[in-house]
Amino acid sequence: MKQIGPPDSHYLNAALGWLGLGLREDATAELNLISPGHQEHPDVLETRWSIYAGECQWDAALEVARKLLLHAPDRAVGWLHHAYALRRAPEGGLKK
Numbered sequence: 001m002k003q004i005g006p007p008d009s010h011y012l013n014a015a016l017g018w019l020g021l022g023l024r025e026d027a028t029a030e031l032n033l034i035s036p037g038h039q040e041h042p043d044v045l046e047t048r049w050s051i052y053a054g055e056c057q058w059d060a061a062l063e064v065a066r067k068l069l070l071h072a073p074d075r076a077v078g079w080l081h082h083a084y085a086l087r088r089a090p091e092g093g094l095k096k
Contacts, residue, residue: 004041008034015047024051042072049081061085 004012015030028051034044045068052061062085068078 004034004038004043008038012043012047019047019050019054022054024054027051040067040071042068042075042078045071046077046081049085053081053085056088058085058089059091062089 003009011030011033015027018024018027018030027047031044031048031051034041038044045064049061049064049068052058052064062082065078065082065085068075069082072078
């Protein structure tokens with residue numbers, strides 16, 4: 001997948017920085033500045049998944065993990081995120 005260029009790459013880096021500081025709301029605000037064409041880039045999706053997981057929003061995290069699998073099935077982290085969120089989602093569980 002093609003790398004994200006400026007200014008979207010700056011927003012993504014800022015989101016990662018805020019996330020590293022535990023400021024998920026600020027990280028989300030930075031991700032929301034990324035252009036629509038890059039919103040489903042795997043790097044953006046991984047960051048968004050981390051935000052939802054940190055907030056225990058497992059349904060949202062599961063939706064993002066599914067998008068990540070669709071756009072980057074070769075990234076092992078997508079499969080891990082999917083399994084982790086599915087296990088914790090209200091309609092999920094160990095059997096699913």
